Amino acid sequence: MTTSISQRTDISPDAAAASGEFSAARIGAEAEAQAAYSFVRVTLQQSPSGVRIVRSGPKPKPAPPKGPTPEEQQAAARAVEEQNERLTQQLNYLQELLNSVGGAVEDLQQQHRASLTEMQQAAVELSVVAASWIVGAAIDADMFAVDDLVAQMVAQLHREQPIRIFLNPDDVTLLEHLRNSSDVPQFAAAEVEFVPEPALARGICRAESSRTTLMTDMDDRLAEIRRIWMENLNDTQAERRTDDPSGRRFRRFPDRRHTA
Incomplete structure (x- = not known):
């Protein structure tokens, strides 16, 4: 049925x-x-x-996912440790590379400073040689300031008058010409005697008082100028080293415009 x-x-x-x-x-x-x-x-x-009739029960819930096993945890820890070791090695390599680059830069800067110093010293020497040649040409042409040279000698011995000034005869003639053409008479208040001395080369002046004897010439004045230039050059180099104590910075070189 x-x-x-x-x-x-x-x-x-x-x-x-x-x-x-x-x-x-x-x-x-x-x-x-x-x-x-x-x-x-x-x-x-x-x-x-x-x-x-029986109602069916609820569907079973899926089981939660299982966590990593101890073996998996150990493997993950080893992987992290190996990665850290590789990173440490890379950082050490980069540090060594930076140190070597910094040392090379410092060496280059030292060479640059040494080269610059040599060039500046050579420039000073060339300037002195050029000035000496110009002064010699001016002396031969009766165009140098012998009156200024004598005035400096008198100023140093003004407390020990009377003073005797010894010059080459041509320089005595040039001195008289310069004094006569000047509106302000030189050595007017000083007791000075000018003595021609043929043994003296032109440009040399010897001054004598009762206690002191002085001698100077244009070469002495040029040597003094050279000394001053060298001192200024050394001061400039010291200031440059003070401004850059680390010696590791790249710098465009503006100093050449200020010191040369």
Whole structure:
């Protein structure tokens, strides 16, 4: 006997028919979830004497993921340690590279400073040689300031008058010409005697008092100028070293414009 039942009902766990079982019954059920009820279709091969409907339980929740095993944790720790070692080696290599580059830069700067010093000293020497040649040409042409040279000697011995000034005869003639052409007479207040001395080269002046003898010439004055230039050059180099104590900075070189 085949009985087909199509039924829409709300089913609760307590809803059941009389207790009983169908050993030969074949029951097929399909259920579709709706908002507040379910559809159940049951096909029986014979008349039921009792039906019990049991609601299925909730689906089991998936198990939470398992954490890493101790072996996996050890492997991860070793990987991190190896990475740190590689980073440390790279940092050490970079530090050594920077130190070597800094040392090379310092050597180059020292060579540059030494080369600059040599060039500046050579410039001073060339300037002195050029000035000496110009002074010699001026002396030969009666165009040098012999009166200034004599005035310096008199100024140093003004407390020890009378003073005798010894000059080359040509320089005595030039001195008289310069004094006569000047609006302000020189040595007017000094007791000075000018004595021609052929043994003296032109440009040389010797002054004598009762206690002191002085001698100077244009070469002495040029030597004094050279000394002053060299002192200024050394001071400039010391200031440059003070301005850059580390010796490790790259610098464009503005100093050449100020010191040369």
